Amino acid sequence: MVNQARYLEIREELKKNDAVLVAVSKTKPVADIRALYELGQRDFGENYVQELLGKQQELPSDIHWHFIGHLQSNKVKYIIPFVHLIHGVDSLKLLLEINKQAGKQGRVVDVLIQVHIAQEETKFGFDETELQQLFQPGKLTELSHIKIRGLMGMASNTEDKTQVIKEFKRLKSLFDTCKSNVPGNDFTYLSMGMSSDYQEALAEGSNMVRIGSLIFGERNYN
Numbered sequence: 001m002v003n004q005a006r007y008l009e010i011r012e013e014l015k016k017n018d019a020v021l022v023a024v025s026k027t028k029p030v031a032d033i034r035a036l037y038e039l040g041q042r043d044f045g046e047n048y049v050q051e052l053l054g055k056q057q058e059l060p061s062d063i064h065w066h067f068i069g070h071l072q073s074n075k076v077k078y079i080i081p082f083v084h085l086i087h088g089v090d091s092l093k094l095l096l097e098i099n100k101q102a103g104k105q106g107r108v109v110d111v112l113i114q115v116h117i118a119q120e121e122t123k124f125g126f127d128e129t130e131l132q133q134l135f136q137p138g139k140l141t142e143l144s145h146i147k148i149r150g151l152m153g154m155a156s157n158t159e160d161k162t163q164v165i166k167e168f169k170r171l172k173s174l175f176d177t178c179k180s181n182v183p184g185n186d187f188t189y190l191s192m193g194m195s196s197d198y199q200e201a202l203a204e205g206s207n208m209v210r211i212g213s214l215i216f217g218e219r220n221y222n
């Protein structure tokens, strides 16, 4: 069930910080998304392609759909027609595939590069060296069907706030470096922070947070 009071509180908090709220609706029913939509929410985040396609068909077309999960190359083509921002671009291969499919469908798609900042090996993303290579001058110029809008990262899943803050600081610093290497003004978003750590993320310079369970309640994967 949607926690409306909590949602409105978080929304105010984010407005003060000039940060975008992506309401993470994965596993949650269409009715819950509609309830938030009625309150004015337009940015929603989903992790699974099949689920996203179903919801997108049922819900209003002015919703901004953020794909925040691990995206398989062979599924890219399905979301290209409507996706607003792909957060989890975690390999050059995936980036090239998004560019290719967007070209075929006549779109320029906004993406964020996912950076591996957590201690866990299981979290996807570019490491620092790969990131440097990606943003070498000239490297991205031939990718005319994507726009890299910034970086995304997930901190370690730990109670240790010092560790989480350290990881956010590192991502912010990588963001600043990349930003200075990217020509133009499109590189603007730093997507970091979720229910458990969004306040720390905001304090470290996040301007886009992905919040699910605080708004929609705990997820049940059964």
Ligand SMILES: *Cc1c(COP(=O)(O)O)cnc(C)c1O
Binding pocket: 024, 026, 047, 068, 069, 154, 193, 194, 195, 196, 210, 211, 212, 213, 214
């Ligand atoms: C599920 C998910 C979230 C939201 O998690 P909550 O803890 O429910 O806020 C944020 N980001 C990503 C990448 C996710 O997969």
